[in-house]
Amino acid sequence: MNDSAPLPRGFRAAAVSCGIKRDPTKLDLTLIVSDHAAAAAGVFTQNRVAAAPVQVSRRRVPASIVRAIVVNSGNANACTGDAGLADARQMSQLVAAQLGCPAEAVLVCSTGVIGERLPMTKIEAGIAAALPRLSDAAGTLELAARGIMTTDTVPKLTSRTVELAGRSARISGIAKGAAMIGPNMATMLSFVLTDAAVPHEPLRDALAAAVDCSFNCICVEGHMSTNDTVLLLANGAAGGPTLEGDALSRFRVHLTETCFELAQAIVRDAEGAEHFITINVEGLRSDADARRVAKTVAESPLVKTAIHGADPNWGRFVSAAGYAGVEFDERQLSCWLNGTLLYDHGDPVACDAAALSETLRSHREVTLRLKFELGTARCQFWTCDLTEEYIKLNADYRT
Amino acid sequence: MNDSAPLPRGFRAAAVSCGIKRDPTKLDLTLIVSDHAAAAAGVFTQNRVAAAPVQVSRRRVPASIVRAIVVNSGNANACTGDAGLADARQMSQLVAAQLGCPAEAVLVCSTGVIGERLPMTKIEAGIAAALPRLSDAAGTLELAARGIMTTDTVPKLTSRTVELAGRSARISGIAKGAAMIGPNMATMLSFVLTDAAVPHEPLRDALAAAVDCSFNCICVEGHMSTNDTVLLLANGAAGGPTLEGDALSRFRVHLTETCFELAQAIVRDAEGAEHFITINVEGLRSDADARRVAKTVAESPLVKTAIHGADPNWGRFVSAAGYAGVEFDERQLSCWLNGTLLYDHGDPVACDAAALSETLRSHREVTLRLKFELGTARCQFWTCDLTEEYIKLNADYRT
Numbered sequence: 194m195n196d197s198a199p200l201p202r203g204f205r206a207a208a209v210s211c212g213i214k215r216d217p218t219k220l221d222l223t224l225i226v227s228d229h230a231a232a233a234a235g236v237f238t239q240n241r242v243a244a245a246p247v248q249v250s251r252r253r254v255p256a257s258i259v260r261a262i263v264v265n266s267g268n269a270n271a272c273t274g275d276a277g278l279a280d281a282r283q284m285s286q287l288v289a290a291q292l293g294c295p296a297e298a299v300l301v302c303s304t305g306v307i308g309e310r311l312p313m314t315k316i317e318a319g320i321a322a323a324l325p326r327l328s329d330a331a332g333t334l335e336l337a338a339r340g341i342m343t344t345d346t347v348p349k350l351t352s353r354t355v356e357l358a359g360r361s362a363r364i365s366g367i368a369k370g371a372a373m374i375g376p377n378m379a380t381m382l383s384f385v386l387t388d389a390a391v392p393h394e395p396l397r398d399a400l401a402a403a404v405d406c407s408f409n410c411i412c413v414e415g416h417m418s419t420n421d422t423v424l425l426l427a428n429g430a431a432g433g434p435t436l437e438g439d440a441l442s443r444f445r446v447h448l449t450e451t452c453f454e455l456a457q458a459i460v461r462d463a464e465g466a467e468h469f470i471t472i473n474v475e476g477l478r479s480d481a482d483a484r485r486v487a488k489t490v491a492e493s494p495l496v497k498t499a500i501h502g503a504d505p506n507w508g509r510f511v512s513a514a515g516y517a518g519v520e521f522d523e524r525q526l527s528c529w530l531n532g533t534l535l536y537d538h539g540d541p542v543a544c545d546a547a548a549l550s551e552t553l554r555s556h557r558e559v560t561l562r563l564k565f566e567l568g569t570a571r572c573q574f575w576t577c578d579l580t581e582e583y584i585k586l587n588a589d590y591r592t
Numbered sequence: 593m594n595d596s597a598p599l600p601r602g603f604r605a606a607a608v609s610c611g612i613k614r615d616p617t618k619l620d621l622t623l624i625v626s627d628h629a630a631a632a633a634g635v636f637t638q639n640r641v642a643a644a645p646v647q648v649s650r651r652r653v654p655a656s657i658v659r660a661i662v663v664n665s666g667n668a669n670a671c672t673g674d675a676g677l678a679d680a681r682q683m684s685q686l687v688a689a690q691l692g693c694p695a696e697a698v699l700v701c702s703t704g705v706i707g708e709r710l711p712m713t714k715i716e717a718g719i720a721a722a723l724p725r726l727s728d729a730a731g732t733l734e735l736a737a738r739g740i741m742t743t744d745t746v747p748k749l750t751s752r753t754v755e756l757a758g759r760s761a762r763i764s765g766i767a768k769g770a771a772m773i774g775p776n777m778a779t780m781l782s783f784v785l786t787d788a789a790v791p792h793e794p795l796r797d798a799l800a801a802a803v804d805c806s807f808n809c810i811c812v813e814g815h816m817s818t819n820d821t822v823l824l825l826a827n828g829a830a831g832g833p834t835l836e837g838d839a840l841s842r843f844r845v846h847l848t849e850t851c852f853e854l855a856q857a858i859v860r861d862a863e864g865a866e867h868f869i870t871i872n873v874e875g876l877r878s879d880a881d882a883r884r885v886a887k888t889v890a891e892s893p894l895v896k897t898a899i900h901g902a903d904p905n906w907g908r909f910v911s912a913a914g915y916a917g918v919e920f921d922e923r924q925l926s927c928w929l930n931g932t933l934l935y936d937h938g939d940p941v942a943c944d945a946a947a948l949s950e951t952l953r954s955h956r957e958v959t960l961r962l963k964f965e966l967g968t969a970r971c972q973f974w975t976c977d978l979t980e981e982y983i984k985l986n987a988d989y990r991t
Contacts, residue, residue, distance in 0.1 A: 242914030242922045272907055272922065274939035307907025308940045414893040416908070417915035494813040494893065494978075495986060502987025508671055508706025509815070515641030516816035523641045523671065540673035541707045579893075581980040587894060588901025 196331030198352035201363035201388035203228045203430025206333050207326035208340030211319025213267035213305070213312060222319035223340030225262045225384060226292065226327055231428035232393045233259040233300070234400040236408075238421035244271035245281040246301045247422060253297050255393075259426055260298040262384055263288045263320065266341050266369070270303040270311050271419040280311045287320045302422050304369060304382050305343055338367035341382055344586065345371045349458040355447050358440040360433035362389035364447050368455035371413070371464045383408065383423045383455050389444055390429030391436050399445045400425045407452035410484070410574045413463040414583070415492040423452075460575045465582030468500050468559050472574040476565035480572065482519045486563060487574035489517035497579035503553035505546055507535040514563055521565055529562040538566075595730030597751035600762035600787035602627045602829025605732050606725035607739030610718025612666035612704070612711060621718035622739030624661045624783060625691065625726055630827035631792045632658040632699070633799040635807075637820035643670035644680040645700040646821060652696050654792075658825055659697040661783055662687045662719065665740050665768070669702040669710050670818040679710045686719045701821050703768060703781050704742055737766035740781055743985065744770045748857040754846050757839040759832035761788035763846050767854035770812070770863045782807065782822045782854050788843055789828030790835050798844045799824045806851035809883070809973045812862040813982070814891040822851075859974045864981030867899050867958050871973040875964035879971065881918045885962060886973035888916035896978035902952035904945055906934040913962055920964055928961040937965075 200206060206225045213221040235254035237247050253259075263284055270277050285299035292299070303311070338348035352365040363386075370381030391399070404423050425448070429435070436444050461469050472491055477483040490496055493513040499506040507528050514526065524539035531552050534542050553559060599605060605624045612620040634653035636646050652658075662683055669676050684698035691698070702710070737747035751764035762785075769780030790798070803822050824847070828834070835843050860868050871890055876882040889895055892912040898905040906927050913925065923938035930951050933941050952958060 240911060240914040241916075241918070241920055242911050242925070269907070272910055272935060272938070272940060276939075307905075307911060308935070416892045416894045416912060419907075419911045419914060493815045494982075495815045498983055498986035501983065504987065506706075508668070508818075511671055512639060512641050512706060512818045513815060515639035515818060517640075519640070521640050526641070536671060536707070539671070540675075541671060579983060581983045583893075584897055584900065584978060584980045584983060587897035588903065 198334045198350050198365060199331070199363065200329045200334055201365055201386050201430065203388055203428045204386050205327040205329045206337040207323040207328060208336040209319050209322045209326065211322065212315045213265055220336065220340040221265055221267045222316070222323060223264045223337045224288065224320065224323040224327065225337060225386070227260055227426055227428040229428045229430060230258045230260060230298070231426040232391060232396050234397040234425045236400060236404045236423045238418055240417050240419050242272060242419050244269055244303060244420040245273055245277035246270055246303045247420060248278060249281045249285065250300045250302065250422065253300060258298055259300060260292055260294045261288050262300045262302065262424060264302040264341050264382065265311070265316060266343050267305040268303060268309055268311055269305045269307045269420050271307040273308065273310055276310060280313055283313060284311070284316055287317055291324050300424060302382055302420070304341060304420050307419060334365055334367060341367065341369040343369065343371070344464055345369050345462055347462055349455055349462065351451055351454040353447060353451065355443070357389055357444055358433050358436055360431045362387060362431040364451050366451045366455050368459055370459040371462050381418060381421055381459060385425045385448065385451055387427045388430040389427055389436055390431065390433060391427040391441070391444060395441055396425060396427050399448050402445065403449040403452040407449065407456040410572065411456045411460050412488065412491050412576050413460065457575055460577050463577040464586045465580040466577035467557065467580055468578040469557055470500060470559045470561060470576045470578065472576065473560065473562045473571070474574070475571040476567055477519065477570040478568040480570045483570045483572035485519055486514050486517045487572045489513050490561070490563065491574050491576035494579050497577070500553060500559055501578035501580050503550045505530050505535065505549040505553065510561060510563065511536055521567060525566040527564045531560055597733045597749050597764060598730070598762065599728045599733055600764055600785050600829065602787055602827045603785050604726040604728045605736040606722040606727060607735040608718050608721045608725065610721065611714045612664055619735065619739040620664055620666045621715070621722060622663045622736045623687065623719065623722040623726065624736060624785070626659055626825055626827040628827045628829060629657045629659060629697070630825040631790060631795050633796040633824045635799060635803045635822045637817055639816050639818050641671060641818050643668050643702060643819040644672055644676035645669055645702045646819060647677060648680045648684065649699045649701065649821065652699060657697055658699055659691055659693045660687050661699045661701065661823060663701040663740050663781065664710070664715060664718070665742050666704040667702060667708055667710055668704045668706045668819050670706040672707065672709055675709060679712055682712060683710070683715055686716055690723050699823060701781055701819070703740060703819050706818060733764055733766060740766065740768040742768065742770070743863055744768050744861055746861055748854055748861065750850055750853045752846060752850065754842070756788055756843055757832050757835055759830045761786060761830040763850050765850045765854050767858055769858040770861050780817060780820055780858060784824045784847065784850055786826045787829040788826055788835055789830065789832060790826040790840070790843060794840055795824060795826050798847050801844065802848040802851040806848065806855040809971065810855045810859050811887065811890050811975050812859065856974055859976050862976040863985045864979040865976030866956065866979055867977040868956055869899060869958045869960060869975045869977065871975065872959065872961045872970070873973070874970040875966055876918065876969040877967040879969045882969045882971035884918055885913050885916045886971045888912050889960070889962065890973050890975035893978050896975070899952060899958055900977035900979050902949045904929050904934065904948040904952065909960060909962065910935055920966060924965040926963045930959055
């Protein structure tokens, strides 16, 4: 049987529709189970207003022995006070009771509308329906990805098989997110599973490094969510020794590529977006400075609307860099759009604006390069344009 | 003769159309002259990519003896390298030659498209045409305000007559700006004139304080301009002693009110905006924290689109506060929209969402209140909603 995106060995998953979303044809609860106790790592939102499931899962991850992740979409269980915290714990308890493990071995996530209580009767029925459907059959990873979607238009999943320490191991991941995307330590929901054997500490380090240059380098509109969570489970079902040395390094590379792919998939599916914009910033004094410039340019509504309007209005790119909080002189800055030099060490460069505008109109992919003369640090960042459709979607989200 | 917004005594102004803007019916050059040497204060953009006129005027203001301000609209003279600096100096030189004063006594400003050279032949003709039209007749302040408009739909001006140290003094101001509004130390162009006698140092302190709680407390989309400039000239033509003590304090209050009025006028005329939003943040540990929270909420596209859509989606307000970089626990936060409590110390409050939505739909004015329990510091901030019209205007700005 052909399955282009299989689950790693020892993992099973299911997704059901339990009535949290209004549309009964939409899946809204995903359950992922590891048959063996898995090592776990997690990166969570830095928002001071953290959703109840974030508060619950954040405390459990360091314990490192995880059996399941239960996720609902359609309701974020955020800003719901003590009652919301009890709901999140109860959600994990319902799964734990069936698996015969402590509630602490079940991680819980939610995504959707903020400020409403979880419909616990529906959640309970959903978990009861999902348990007997747990499977590792072809297509299961995609179902799991569909179960966590909100305004996403496509499921986001990726899977790879790699040789590590003489064994064939798999790394598979899913993600959701199309708005309220503002990078800082983590963004939206993503779950990465591997059957490689990686102990808790190197697993945590590997995830932190991978998230830093992937999920933390994207934005849609820059609003940091209350529910951002990236979880990584490693259950060792591929067999063989725990990874170290070269094998661990190679695992980190593959994990990072997995996160790149999922993070970029979020930006490609950003609400209303018509362009996928890669921002390359180079020549800064520090990585932090490079990221600050890239993020500031990426978040500017004037940059986003210029690209939406196919307007090579480089003054907006350069002026956004100017308020990023990084010290520089404009003579130390040059700027390219889709490979064309527009601003050279502080001076404008004559260009064929009509031709450049035509490349913006006819291509979804846009590359913006900002080169400084201050050092060797760099950052690659991904964002999208800002469109009338984004406004419509977000003005009409609830009402 | 009736003039609701007169110039202060000893000031004359003129505005002409000299062909910088494509539309020949639009004024694009304003000249303001003080018959006596005036004390001057200025606050300029903190953008590292500062326009040529900002670089020129910033150096001249501390010298404090100013005779004129010359301003063009339609071209920002920003990102134009050494040639642009020479153009800005030449623009002031053309005025200085006619007034018989040093070029250093003429301040220069520009606003409009970034990255194009000033059409100096047109500027020269414009200055020559403006000089013989200098006047203090009724309506002149409004003409001056029209001469600095770009995408503004209304001229922004204010004037008041106040008793200071036993003399009747006037404070009059103009401003422009409808986008690329992101507050940090100054924003867009504003010129405030007074015939009160205020020496250079207290004038500078008074302007800094007034700008801090007015122009620095507004945003449209948060993109900090390369050209932001607020200038204040005081020529003492009202007669009487230089202001000090109580009279100076009262001057500061009136100056602040002038700046409030002009700053709010910018937000009321924000591109595409349909709502004027006042954000009251209180109960923080420091003014800086209060401003950080207010600015973060004000800049969130999700907050702006919720209000555009008449959606009392308070989860977006609260979650924006959560990523402002200020430490707090959500139990220390309550939130009101148009006077209705929606979030009480970390718990959602049941409300009539339909009725609240109707107040948003039927009223242009929106008030958002975020109350913390951390201290006594507060901030009042003004912003607008984000609409499809803003996207259209900014996608089509140049092309």
